[in-house]
Amino acid sequence: MLLSQYAREDGSAQIVARDGTEAYQVDTELSLYGLAMDCIEKGQSLRDRITALGLRGAVDMEALYAAGRLLPPVTHPDPAHLHLTGTGLTHLGSAATRSEMHKKNTGDETDSMKMFRMGVEGGKPADDTAGAQPEWFYKGNGSVVAAPGGTLKSPEFAEDSGEEPEIAGIYLIAPDGTPVRLGWALANEFSDHIMERRNYLYLAHSKLRPASFGPELLIGDLPEHVEGTSRVRRGDEVIFEKPFVSGEANMSHTFANLEHHHFKYDLFRQPGDLHVHMFGTATLSFASGIQTQDGDVFEIEAAPFGLPLRNPLSFKPLGKPEQRVTVRSL
Incomplete structure (x- = not known):
């Protein structure tokens, strides 16, 4: 359903x-x-x-x-109680792209590749114990969620505005603090890949961007293998189109392991809170040399999720120095 x-x-x-x-x-x-x-x-x-x-x-x-x-298929009455988070380096095809972005001049193994190997070796434990801890990041709260069809607005200081086609788990925290999964949805985990490539320690900054999920929520079990397509449209032209795969058959972690490493924190088990947790991807238009522009439209589709997720981009290239935010004393 x-x-x-x-x-x-x-x-x-x-x-x-x-x-x-x-x-x-x-x-x-x-x-x-x-x-x-x-x-x-x-x-x-x-x-x-x-x-x-x-x-x-x-x-x-x-x-x-x-x-x-x-x-969005579900929202919180108070946007501050909707948490957008994610995990990276979780898909079997993701290491090469990320490692290339973070490569060192010496040719040493990157931290990205090390973390990917940790997931391959320990992300699918055979018993109920916790497996390897994944990369984790915070994106924001409900104030930065774009509805399906809504605009993804990139800040004026952004250096890039790129899509990341992902599957997200949608969770509601029960009155007793138990995380309850409502279902699964397509998500665009919108990021600044040039900022991330500049220095891996800027990953946290690069993820503080809007995101979108939906339009439809799949309730029940997620297929082991999910095939989809990610596109970037510019006017009447498709300037990027590439398939992507997800589901546990294509991942180095189980969903149960990724869920554990998010919800093990008391902070994320507050009754009534809503969580949209994105599980990673191996497909980026940025990795294919695409430079997005204002007005481009991202489109992500996969058959189990019904309608595609579409979002236009609002992105003003850097043309003036970043304006400093002024803080006043009380």
Whole structure:
């Protein structure tokens, strides 16, 4: 089942469900966040609850997309309690690209390659013990989430604005502090790769950018092997198109291991918080020499996730010195 949300005329969220090609309104006034919290408290699954609620009028998802009315599949009433995070160097094809970005003049093995090897050797433990710790990064909170079809706005001090096609896990923290996975979604983990390449210690800066996920949330199990396509459109032309793969069959870590190393921190198990955790990629247009421009459109699609994730880019190349932020004393 795929779940999504669109904005009603009054701005509130309407949940949409589909199991095939047709999409229908779920017969509830609750947002997906509200419905999920209620399911957790009542011990129900989302699928069972939606089946019990029933469906009403059919929905033209493409028309809503074109009208700019699609919302992220789930949002938090307080954006400060939605956490955008991710892990890198998790996919079997990711090491070469990252290692090239971070290579040393001496030819020594890069820190990226070392971390990748740690994942290959220990990211899929055979028992319930914790495996190798992955690379981890913070992107921001709900204030920087772009809706499907919404603009990814790159800051004026950015040196690059590049897509990263990924799968994200969407989690809600139960009242007792237990992380509960709502489902999976496509995500664009938007980054500044030139800044990252300048010095690997700038990775944290390079990730503090907007992100987008959706439009639809896949509930239930994720296939072991996922195939998708990442594109960059410039006007009527596709200037980049490349397949990507994900799912545990193509990864050096299990999802359970990546989830453990995020939620092992008490900070990320605060009741009611929402988490969008992105699991990495091996496919970047930047690695193929693409320099994005203002107005380019990113498009990420994979069959299990329904509609593609599309976002235009707003990127103003550096033309003046970075303006210093002034702090005043109270």
